[in-house]
Amino acid sequence: MAKKGDWVQIRTVILEAKERTARIPEDTQKCDLLQWTKGFLQEENAAIGDEVTVITAVGRTVEGTLVATAPHYTHDFGEFVPEIIQIEKQLKKMMFGGEV
Numbered sequence: 001m002a003k004k005g006d007w008v009q010i011r012t013v014i015l016e017a018k019e020r021t022a023r024i025p026e027d028t029q030k031c032d033l034l035q036w037t038k039g040f041l042q043e044e045n046a047a048i049g050d051e052v053t054v055i056t057a058v059g060r061t062v063e064g065t066l067v068a069t070a071p072h073y074t075h076d077f078g079e080f081v082p083e084i085i086q087i088e089k090q091l092k093k094m095m096f097g098g099e100v
Contacts, residue, residue, distance in 0.1 A: 041054055051064070
């Protein structure tokens with residue numbers, strides 16, 4: 001359960017699939033156009049799936065469906081690649097000369 005002032009993420013449907021233009025790929029036409037927004041919850045209490053209002057970090061007020069509380073980034077840049085170290089050494093040598 002999220003409380004007023006919690007950092008949350010909402011989802012808003014910008015265009016339903018039937019409203020999308022025919023100028024986009026066919027598989028894209030079949031999907032709603034969605035917007036994901038993070039902000040501070042304005043309702044006293046809310047559960048995932050509730051329609052809520054948030055105020056974003058820049059002060060915008062946005063309404064949508066609550067999808068996450070305390071959202072965080074889940075991406076990374078993959079596994080370590082040893083060749084990158086060698087590239088870095090070569091680049092520094094080219095740029096600055098000698099061993100760096």
